[in-house]
Each structure stands twice: as structure tokens, then as C-alpha cells.
Amino acid sequence: MIERVDATLVNEIEKFGKGGWNDCFHCGKCTAICPLTEQEFLFPRKSYNDIQMGLKDTLVSSFEPWLCYYCGDCSKKCPRNANPGETMMILRRYLISVYDWTGLAGLFYSSLPALIFALILVAISIIGIGFIKQFNTESIMDFGHHFEKFAILGVASLILFPNIIRMFWYTVIKGKIKAPFYAYIKGIWDLILHMFTQKNTLKCEDNTFRWFEHFIIVIGYLLLLFTTIFLNWFSTENAFIIWLGYIVAGVIFIFTFDFVLGRIKKNKEINKFSHPTDWMFVIWLFLLALTAFIVRVFIDTDLINNNLWLYIVHLIILAQWAILIVPFGKWTHFLYRSFAIYFAQIKKSALIKNIAAN
Amino acid sequence: MEKPRIGVYVCWCGTNIAKMVDVEAVAEEIKNVPNVVVSRNYKYMCSDPGQDMIINDIKEFKLNRIVVSACSPRIHEITFRKTLKKAELNPYLFQMANIREHDSWVHTDRAEATKKAKALVTAAINRINYHEPLKELSVDINPATLIIGGGISGITAALEIADADKKVYMIEKSNKLGGYTADIDLTYPHLSSVQQMLGPMIERMKKNKNIDLFLETEIKEITGYIGNFETIITPKNDNETKLSFGNIVVSIGLRSWDPSPLENYGYGKFPDVITSVEFEKMLLSGNIAKKDGSIPKNIAIIHCVGSRNKNYHEYCSRTCCTVALKYANQLRSAFPNASIYELFADMRTMSKGCEELYTITSRKKVVFMMFDQENDLPGIRKANINDNCEMIIELNEKRSRKFVEVPADMVILMVAMEGREMVKEVAQITGVSLDGNKLFIEKHPKLDPVATTTSGVYTVGSCQGPKSIPDSVSQARAAVARILGTIARGTAQVAGTTAHININICCGCQMCISVCPYSAISFDAEKNVSVINEILCQGCGTCVALCRPNAIDIWGCSNRQMTAELTALLLSD
Numbered sequence: 001m002i003e004r005v006d007a008t009l010v011n012e013i014e015k016f017g018k019g020g021w022n023d024c025f026h027c028g029k030c031t032a033i034c035p036l037t038e039q040e041f042l043f044p045r046k047s048y049n050d051i052q053m054g055l056k057d058t059l060v061s062s063f064e065p066w067l068c069y070y071c072g073d074c075s076k077k078c079p080r081n082a083n084p085g086e087t088m089m090i091l092r093r094y095l096i097s098v099y100d101w102t103g104l105a106g107l108f109y110s111s112l113p114a115l116i117f118a119l120i121l122v123a124i125s126i127i128g129i130g131f132i133k134q135f136n137t138e139s140i141m142d143f144g145h146h147f148e149k150f151a152i153l154g155v156a157s158l159i160l161f162p163n164i165i166r167m168f169w170y171t172v173i174k175g176k177i178k179a180p181f182y183a184y185i186k187g188i189w190d191l192i193l194h195m196f197t198q199k200n201t202l203k204c205e206d207n208t209f210r211w212f213e214h215f216i217i218v219i220g221y222l223l224l225l226f227t228t229i230f231l232n233w234f235s236t237e238n239a240f241i242i243w244l245g246y247i248v249a250g251v252i253f254i255f256t257f258d259f260v261l262g263r264i265k266k267n268k269e270i271n272k273f274s275h276p277t278d279w280m281f282v283i284w285l286f287l288l289a290l291t292a293f294i295v296r297v298f299i300d301t302d303l304i305n306n307n308l309w310l311y312i313v314h315l316i317i318l319a320q321w322a323i324l325i326v327p328f329g330k331w332t333h334f335l336y337r338s339f340a341i342y343f344a345q346i347k348k349s350a351l352i353k354n355i356a357a358n
Numbered sequence: 359m360e361k362p363r364i365g366v367y368v369c370w371c372g373t374n375i376a377k378m379v380d381v382e383a384v385a386e387e388i389k390n391v392p393n394v395v396v397s398r399n400y401k402y403m404c405s406d407p408g409q410d411m412i413i414n415d416i417k418e419f420k421l422n423r424i425v426v427s428a429c430s431p432r433i434h435e436i437t438f439r440k441t442l443k444k445a446e447l448n449p450y451l452f453q454m455a456n457i458r459e460h461d462s463w464v465h466t467d468r469a470e471a472t473k474k475a476k477a478l479v480t481a482a483i484n485r486i487n488y489h490e491p492l493k494e495l496s497v498d499i500n501p502a503t504l505i506i507g508g509g510i511s512g513i514t515a516a517l518e519i520a521d522a523d524k525k526v527y528m529i530e531k532s533n534k535l536g537g538y539t540a541d542i543d544l545t546y547p548h549l550s551s552v553q554q555m556l557g558p559m560i561e562r563m564k565k566n567k568n569i570d571l572f573l574e575t576e577i578k579e580i581t582g583y584i585g586n587f588e589t590i591i592t593p594k595n596d597n598e599t600k601l602s603f604g605n606i607v608v609s610i611g612l613r614s615w616d617p618s619p620l621e622n623y624g625y626g627k628f629p630d631v632i633t634s635v636e637f638e639k640m641l642l643s644g645n646i647a648k649k650d651g652s653i654p655k656n657i658a659i660i661h662c663v664g665s666r667n668k669n670y671h672e673y674c675s676r677t678c679c680t681v682a683l684k685y686a687n688q689l690r691s692a693f694p695n696a697s698i699y700e701l702f703a704d705m706r707t708m709s710k711g712c713e714e715l716y717t718i719t720s721r722k723k724v725v726f727m728m729f730d731q732e733n734d735l736p737g738i739r740k741a742n743i744n745d746n747c748e749m750i751i752e753l754n755e756k757r758s759r760k761f762v763e764v765p766a767d768m769v770i771l772m773v774a775m776e777g778r779e780m781v782k783e784v785a786q787i788t789g790v791s792l793d794g795n796k797l798f799i800e801k802h803p804k805l806d807p808v809a810t811t812t813s814g815v816y817t818v819g820s821c822q823g824p825k826s827i828p829d830s831v832s833q834a835r836a837a838v839a840r841i842l843g844t845i846a847r848g849t850a851q852v853a854g855t856t857a858h859i860n861i862n863i864c865c866g867c868q869m870c871i872s873v874c875p876y877s878a879i880s881f882d883a884e885k886n887v888s889v890i891n892e893i894l895c896q897g898c899g900t901c902v903a904l905c906r907p908n909a910i911d912i913w914g915c916s917n918r919q920m921t922a923e924l925t926a927l928l929l930s931d
Binding site for chain 2: 003004005007010011022023025026046050052054055
């Protein structure tokens with residue numbers, strides 16, 4: 001089937017942010033200077049072409065947006081100010097919405113009122129649950145602990161897992177990647193490695209500090225999740241766990257504060273353009289860690305019973321994070337990017353094998 | 359003939375010649391050549407002291423032949439001829455030996471280059487022995503001007519000449535003025551109205567007393583030469599009129615190419631595949647619609663239709679890329695939600711403001727796609743019912759290296775500009791040559807772009823090469839400047855170096871008449887000989903080479919002069 005050009009696709013992609021695809025005249029400078037682009041995966045220019053021509057199938061089956069770690073060099077050097085770095089970011093948002101079977105990701109990305117409405121709805125629900133529990137500290141905190149478990153389980157099984165399958169369908173199956181089964185097994189180590197280290201970021205120039213900050217946040221976030229859910233941080237008497245919780249929560253809100261500050265200062269290319277969801281992602285993570293930290297301080301000082309509102313605020317932020325931001329927002333890049341690198345490696349080896357066979 | 363007394367002057371040209379040629383040795387050795395009275399060398403012969411040296415020597419030594427051995431005659435022949443005139447010597451008793459371009463600049467061995475210089479100077483001396491004083495002809499200039507073609511270039515030229523209070527005869531083949539420009543809606547890159555611009559010009563044309571307008575009129579023949587042309591025309595519903603004029607402006611423009619031979623575009627087969635000229639008329643009428651009256655949702659504009667293609671026209675039609683961008687803008691204004699596709703081979707938006715128009719257009723959600731003009735043109739096929747469009751363009755997109763389909767309800771073909779149907783006749787009537795693309799050849803492609811090799815005939819506008827409105831207007835005004843200059847002088851000098859026929863030898867075969875590129879030779883039936891019009895003759899020598907009985911020779915470049923020069927060259931060691 002020959003692909004059909006579609007001038008209206010840009011209208012759809014435009015909902016995810018203002019990119020410079022109308023300015024690009026294909027000099028290819030961005031691709032020439034990109035430290036991450038490869039013979040098999042040429043970007044950002046090629047993605048520009050797919051957007052301009054409206055080649056939806058090609059775009060949806062492409063890994064290129066995920067292979068970009070947005071160092072912003074291309075945007076700095078672009079002679080037409082077409083902003084390739086941000087365009088790749090916009091494409092990632094677009095792809096998140098394509099992979100999401102519920103359609104909510106697309107709705108939240110393209111409509112700020114819808115997102116705010118959803119946030120308020122979650123907050124009211126939490127307050128409602130508090131009301132049902134008659135604002136009893138113990139039962140509410142017990143509910144909060146169980147909620148965390150079920151939210152993770154529910155989001156992973158109902159949203160994230162099906163969406164990864166959809167991603168597999170769009171990219172590997174429809175992208176006609178033919179690779180033997182053992183290639184998928186062989187690549188699993190890389191998948192895990194990239195998921196937890198984001199080591200490709202280091203290939204970008206002058207990016208070590210940013211990689212370090214991001215790495216610390218990822219590890220801190222996973223540890224905080226582990227401490228609160230499996231080690232039950234808020235209820236434990238174990239001094240080691242209490243201190244571990246304090247440290248990881250503290251590390252997260254300190255480092256995310258720097259991320260928020262960066263977006264305010266706009267001193268780096270990556271911080272110049274902030275979609276509302278970009279703001280939300282860093283601010284919510286910051287608040288999540290900060291409120292967790294203060295809640296534990298209040299527990300340790302026995303103030304929590306008289307200040308239950310603080311825990312409810314924490315729970316609201318947690319619920320919004322777990323139900324809205326994780327499954328339908330920027331959080332998913334944790335998964336999609338790693339899987340894209342995983343699939344891309346498989347595609348690359350299949351391509352090389354094909355060339356060798358011919 | 360008096361005995362030749364030759365003065366030879368070897369120029370250093372600063373270090374240009376002196377660096378590679380031992381100019382002093384050349385001047386010294388030349389003294390021994392027969393008839394050389396004075397031989398000198400000097401740093402810059404073209405400078406005032408250099409020229410004064412020649413003038414003084416002519417007077418002191420009674421010199422009657424001057425050889426300057428310096429640069430190309432193209433650069434300074436006229437300078438030195440004027441020097442001779444000042445010294446009251448006939449300017450044609452002069453010869454230049456080019457020891458710069460032909461010698462010092464192109465050689466690296468000083469001894470060899472010096473030897474060559476001696477040979478070249480000796481050859482020039484040998485030749486000049488046979489130079490004769492020649493007369494320059496002077497003709498009076500009729501201040502009227504004939505303009506052929508009433509497009510924007512012709513109109514501009516006519517108004518400009520008429521405003522200088524000189525007579526203009528405007529011949530236009532069709533029944534209205536304005537040419538192709540009259541069918542254009544908006545100009546590029548500023549998108550301003552052509553009608554508002556052209557309308558007042560046409561009004562001024564009609565009202566101006568200095569302009570005689572002949573619509574629906576064609577020219578059959580023009581006789582005469584610069585300053586004194588004549589023609590007889592038969593205007594519609596009018597009697598035969600005889601016109602006399604001194605200069606001619608040819609501004610017949612170009613026509614749009616019929617793209618039917620390019621079958622892959624389906625022009626004539628699909629009703630909504632139209633040419634740019636047809637679309638322009640649609641814009642002018644204010645109604646963009648498909649043939650069935652409905653509004654197109656997908657519009658594709660295909661560039662380079664018949665241009666830059668060896669099978670049709672090898673040249674670039676120059677304006678179409680920017681016109682296509684203009685269309686995209688106008689379409690976007692008319693249909694804010696339509697899909698607009700531009701299929702181009704190379705985007706060529708030259709001229710001021712046009713690259714900016716490209717940038718503006720690319721920001722209006724216009725899809726630009728590239729195709730391979732040499733090997734892989736797009737093709738159009740009829741769409742199926744479930745395609746939601748009329749036609750599908752199959753395209754091998756060059757930038758993405760992808761085969762894609764482009765939906766289209768209307769396809770605009772940016773057709774090439776080509777020579778008009780009557781261009782050969784006009785070229786023959788006016789005595790101007792055409793190139794292989796049926797475009798008029800200018801006298802010099804860079805330094806004399808509006809004049810032609812026929813004195814008094816100028817070609818302006820797109821008939822000289824595809825052109826935009828501002829370029830056409832500039833050319834028209836350039837030609838007018840030349841014409842008004844000629845009229846102001848009142849006379850024109852015609853060089854004395856023309857062909858002449860020895861009527862005692864001429865056999866009356868008339869072969870020379872058939873080859874003369876300037877129509878300068880006619881036949882005297884009574885005497886049974888060919889006759890050369892010395893004003894039309896440019897001294898090209900074509901007839902000399904052809905004449906079997908050797909009856910024709912050229913003043914200033916005779917067989918005897920050439921033989922003497924060549925003999926000296928061949929005898930040098």
C-alpha cells in the first residue's frame with residue numbers, strides 16, 4: 001500500500017505544541033550535528049519531512065522521536081529557527097497519545113481545561129473518601145497505603161501494558177520489522193539498562209550534569225516508591241527505613257526544584273519551551289516528594305493527628321500523579337523511550353542482516 | 359600609395375606584459391623590420407603620455423602607419439584610433455598586436471614568450487603595409503520609433519519615448535494592449551493588483567498624441583537601416599500606411615506552452631488539470647472552482663511543466679516558481695482549510711522579495727514536495743470513489759525517497775514559456791538572430807543585453823528570455839535610453855570595415871545574399887551583380903568565405919592583409 005500524503009495531519013500534531021515544521025527547508029544541519037542520529041535512524045530532519053507531508057503511518061511507526069534526548073543543539077544551530085529539538089518533543093507527546101488506547105492522553109495534552117477538570121475531580125474524590133472515613137487519621141492513612149498499591153497495579157495492567165502492546169503493534173508489526181525471537185531476548189538487557197540509566201544522554205555534548213540530575217531523580221523516585229509501598233514508610237518504626245525515606249524524598253524535591261527553576265529561567269535550550277504538562281510533571285513530582293517529607297516529619301513529631309489536612313493534600317497529589325500523570329502524561333516516556341530503544345536495536349540488526357543477506 | 363612609414367609601440371602594461379616578455383628587446387629587434395621608422399617601448403601606452411608619444415612621433419617622423427603591441431584590440435583599439443584621429447591620421451591606418459592575452463598571460467617561459475611577441479609584432483607590421491585609409495559613414499536618424507508588441511515591455515518603451523516628445527508607432531497583433539500581463543491578477547512578490555497598474559498605462563497610451571496605435575496589425579517586411587527604416591502596414595479597417603522610423607523595439611514576448619505532450623499529467627484528459635494561465639484567468643474572474651462548479655478541497659501545483667526538460671525546453675522559465683508560491687497564497691486566502699500541495703523540482707525564487715515570499719508561503723501549511731525533473735516525473739490517475747478526491751498524483755518524493763500518493767481535486771500545471779508562433783518571421787523581418795530556444799540573441803549577454811547585432815534594433819522583455827514584469831520594464835527603459843541617445847545625437851556612425859564587391863568579378867550567383875546574417879546584400883538585376891549596403895553590413899566576412907570567384911573583400915581585413923600577416927607568422931622561427 002502506497003502511503004497517502006495528508007496536508008491536514010499538521011493540524012492534529014499542532015495540538016501537542018507549536019513546532020517549526022513550517023519553517024524547515026531541509027538543509028539537514030540538525031541531522032548532521034545530532035550526536036544520537038545513526039545511519040538507520042536519521043533525525044530530526046526526516047521527522048520534519050514526515051510531518052510536512054503528513055505521512056501518518058510512517059510517523060506512528062517511527063522510533064526516532066524517542067531516540068532523541070533533547071540536548072537542544074539542533075535548535076541552537078538551525079538556520080531557520082525551526083526548533084527541531086522541541087519538534088521531537090511534540091512528536092513524543094503525539095506518539096504517547098497514539099499509543100494510548102483510552103484517548104485520554106491526547107485529550108489532556110490538547111486541552112488544558114480537560115486536564116484541570118480531571119485534576120479537580122480526583123481532588124474532590126479524595127476529599128470525599130476522607131469524608132466517608134470521617135477524617136479518621138488511621139483509616140485514611142491505611143486507605144492511602146492500599147490505594148498506592150492498587151493504583152500501581154491497576155495503571156500498569158489496564159493502561160501501560162496494553163499501551164506498550166499497542167506501541168509494539170504500530171512500530172514493529174505495522175512497521176514490518178522481521179526479527180527472530182531470540183533478538184527480543186537478547187535485547188532485554190539493553191532495555192533494562194536504558195530504562196534505568198538513560199545512558200544515551202551522555203552522548204550529547206555538555207550533558208553530564210543534566211544526566212546526573214535526571215538519573216538521581218529516577219533512582220530516587222523508584223526508591224521512594226519502594227520505601228512507601230513495600231517498606232511502608234509512613235507506618236514503620238524502623239529507623240533505617242525512616243531515614244532512607246527522608247533521604248530519597250529530600251533528594252527528589254531538591255533536584256526537581258532545580259528542574260522547575262530551569263524551566264523558569266529558560267537558560268537551556270531544553271527549558272525554552274514548556275507545555276503545561278511539562279510544568280505539571282516537574283511540579284507534581286516536587287510536591288509529591290515535599291509533602292511526603294513533611295508528612296513523615298509531622299508523624300515523627302506527633303503533629304499529624306491535628307494536621308490531617310496535610311496528609312490529605314499529599315494523598316490528592318499522589319492520586320493525581322498516579323491516576324493522571326503516570327498513565328496519560330509525560331511519565332510514560334520512562335517506558336516508551338526504553339522500549340523504543342529496545343525495538344530500534346532489533347530493527348537495526350534486522351536491517352543490517354537484510355543488507356548482508358542481499 | 360605613399361611609402362609606409364611605420365611607428366611601433368611596445369607596451370609593458372605595468373608588469374602584465376613586461377614580467378613575461380622582454381619588451382625592450384622586442385622594440386629593439388623590430389627596428390630592423392622594413393618600413394619601421396620608429397620603435398619604442400613604454401610602461402602604459404594607453405595613458406595620456408603614451409598617446410602623446412604617438413601623436414608627437416606622427417608629426418615629427420611623418421609616420422603614416424601605427425602598430426601598438428599591447429593588450430586585446432577589444433579593450434583599446436578604439437582608444438588608439440582616436441589618438442590617430444587627433445594626429446590627423448586616418449584611424450584605420452592602425453593595427454594592434456595582442457601580446458598580453460595571447461602571450462604574457464598564458465605563457466610561463468620568458469624567452470619563448472619574448473620570441474612569440476616578436477613574431478606577433480612582425481606579423482602586425484607586415485599586415486599594416488597594406489592598410490588603406492577608410493571612410494566612416496554617417497547616417498541621419500529619423501526620430502520616430504517602431505515598437506512591435508504591446509505587452510508590458512512595449513507599453514513601457516512607448517510611453518517613455520512618447521514622454522520625451524518623440525513619435526512612436528506601436529504595432530500589436532491582437533485587439534488589445536497589455537499582452538500576457540493583462541491576464542494576470544496579482545503580481546509577485548507583493549501581491550498587488552496588475553489591473554490597477556496596467557489600466558492607467560493603457561489609458562495613457564491611447565491618449566498620447568505621440569503614439570500611433572495599430573491594433574490587429576502585423577508587419578510583413580521592414581526595409582532600410584539604422585536611422586532610416588521603412589515599412590508598409592495594413593491596419594484593420596484602414597488603408598495601407600507607410601511608416602518611416604529610425605529605431606525598432608521588438609517586444610513580442612513569449613507564449614505559454616501547451617502541456618498536452620506530457621501525457622503523465624493528463625492535460626486535456628482530466629477536466630480539472632489546468633495550466634497556470636487558465637488558473638490566472640480564474641483568479642482574475644474571482645471564481646476558483648472545478649469544472650463541475652464545486653470547490654476543490656485538495657489542490658496540487660506542479661512546477662517545471664515543460665521547463666528544464668531536454669525533451670521540451672531546456673531553459674528555466676524563471677517566473678513560475680514564484681508564481682506558484684503566489685497561487686498558494688491566493689488559494690490559502692480563498693480556502694483557509696484546503697490542502698495545498700506544491701510539487702517542485704528545485705525551488706528557484708530569485709529576485710528581490712521572492713525568497714521572503716517562499717518563507718511566508720511555507721508558514722501557511724502548504725506542503726512542499728520534490729520530484730526528479732530529469733528521470734522521474736509525477737503521474738496523475740483518476741481516483742476511486744472511496745479516495746475522497748478526484749485524482750491521485752503518484753509521486754516519487756525525492757527528499758524522503760518515498761513513493762507517495764497525493765490527493766488532488768484540481769491540478770495547476772506551471773507551464774513553460776516559449777517563443778511565439780510568429781517569432782521566426784519577426785526575427786527575419788527585423789534581422790535579429792534567434793538561439794536554439796527561439797529566444798532573441800542580444801548583442802552581448804552581459805554588457806549589451808538589449809541591443810542586437812543589427813544596429814537600431816532592440817529586443818526587450820521576455821522574447822529575449824523568460825522574464826518577470828520588473829525585469830521586462832527595466833529592459834524596456836534601457837532600450838529607450840539607447841534610442842533617445844541616438845535620436846539626440848541625430849546621426850549614427852557606421853564603421854568603415856565593411857565588405858565590398860568587385861563588380862568586374864561578381865558572377866551574380868547570389869550565394870552571398872542567402873548567407874548574409876544582416877540582410878545587407880541585394881541583387882542588381884540590371885548589372886547582374888550583388889550589391890552591399892554598407893550601413894547594414896557588419897563586416898562579418900561570411901560572404902567573403904563563401905564567394906567562389908573571390909569577388910568580395912573586406913575593408914580593413916582584406917585577403918592581402920591577412921596573407922601578409924599569416925606569412926610573417928608562419929615564417930617566424
